[in-house]
Amino acid sequence: MPRQHVATHIAIIAGVCLCLLAYLSFLGSTESPAPSAQLPAQAQAAELPELPAQPHAMDVDSPDSTLVVVNKQRPLPVEYVPQDxxxxxxxxxxxxxxxxxxxxxxxxxxxxxxxxxxxxxxxxxxxxxxxxxxxxxxxxxxxxxxxxxxxxxxxxxxxxxxxxxxxxxxxxxxxxxxxxxxxxxxxxxxxxxxxxxxxxxxxxxxxxxxxxxxxxxxxxxxxxxxxxxxxxxxxxxxxxxxxxxxx
Structure with a gap:
């Protein structure tokens, strides 16, 4: 093959390779996940602010509750006897x-x-x-x-x-x-x-x-x-x- 044809082939192959590398680089930049999406689920959850604990409601109705409210509107069963x-x-x-x-x-x-x-x-x-x-x-x-x-x-x-x-x-x-x-x-x-x-x-x-x-x-x-x-x-x-x- 004449020397000038060899040089031409090399130039064409080099151009194709450069185009392929550029295309692959473009695909990588568009498909990479956002940094936060790459974090494990546990890490993402850890970044969420903690909600304050909800207070326990007072049990004012159960006879066995230490907070039961007994008054003239709120009677106990007449036969009730604590077990302790x-x-x-x-x-x-x-x-x-x-x-x-x-x-x-x-x-x-x-x-x-x-x-x-x-x-x-x-x-x-x-x-x-x-x-x-x-x-x-x-x-x-x-x-x-x-x-x-x-x-x-x-x-x-x-x-x-x-x-x-x-x-x-x-x-x-x-x-x-x-x-x-x-x-x-x-x-x-x-x-x-x-x-x-x-x-x-x-x-x-x-x-x-x-x-x-x-x-x-x-x-x-x-x-x-x-x-x-x-x-x-x-x-x-x-x-x-x-x-x-x-x-």
Whole structure:
């Protein structure tokens, strides 16, 4: 083959190769995935902002819940009895409440404040007997302001405890709030999971006169929140007031 023909063939082959390389380079640039698409699924998920955890709703309906709300509009089954009752300073309470109560009174005693328990869990039958006695002694209107009808008492939950001074002074009376034990409980009970369930000035919400001796166990987290908010359980749970019994 003449030398000039060889040079021509070489030039043509070189041109074809250059065109092919350019075409392949163009295809590579158009088909390459975006950098973010090349990341593993786990890496892409990690870049998403974390959503705040949703708070757990308060279980105010189940009888076994430590946050069950019992009032004149929200009764318990009359036959209800908690399954984990234990002795706490001579009165029956649910296990969790009993442990918290014993811790509370031990630390109160260490601070020089003796506290005793006078009432814990009561059955529906026991509550009926108590309510009847109040009705006979004070009349139905007064009885409804200081005692619950059977099925409507917090004591039936096993989470309520009435406390007193060991010498019996001001027992189950408003003056208990001014006593050493009453003052200490008002200032400290919420650190142990208890609240004063029927505070002064909330009669139109709770349906009961102020009872500085009546403590209700709700758990340490909720007791701090309720105490700091300065509200009743009804208000804290977003429930309507219960000044009277439902029809």
């Amino acid at each position: 009752l234990v002795d706490a300073d001579g009165v029956p309470l649910r296990l969790e409440a009993a442990e918290a109560y014993l811790e509370m009174v031990a630390e109160a005693a260490a601070a020089g404040v003796p506290i005793s328990a006078v009432s814990g869990f009561r059955t529906g039958t026991e509550q009926d007997q108590l309510y009847v006695s109040y009705t006979e002694n004070f009349g139905p209107e007064t009885a409804d302001s200081i005692s619950a009808r059977p099925g409507y008492s917090e004591h039936q939950t096993g989470l309520a405890v009435d406390i007193a001074n060991p010498d019996g002074s001001c027992a189950l009376e408003a003056c208990f709030g001014e006593s050493l034990a009453g003052s200490w409980a008002a200032a400290n009970a919420h650190y142990y999971g208890f609240i004063v369930r029927y505070p002064a000035g909330a009669e139109h919400i709770t349906g009961y006169a102020h009872e500085p001796w009546h403590l209700r166990y709700v758990g340490a987290e909720q007791s701090l929140s309720i105490h700091d908010a300065g509200t009743t359980m009804e208000e804290f749970a977003g429930l309507p007031a219960a000044p009277d019994y439902g029809q």
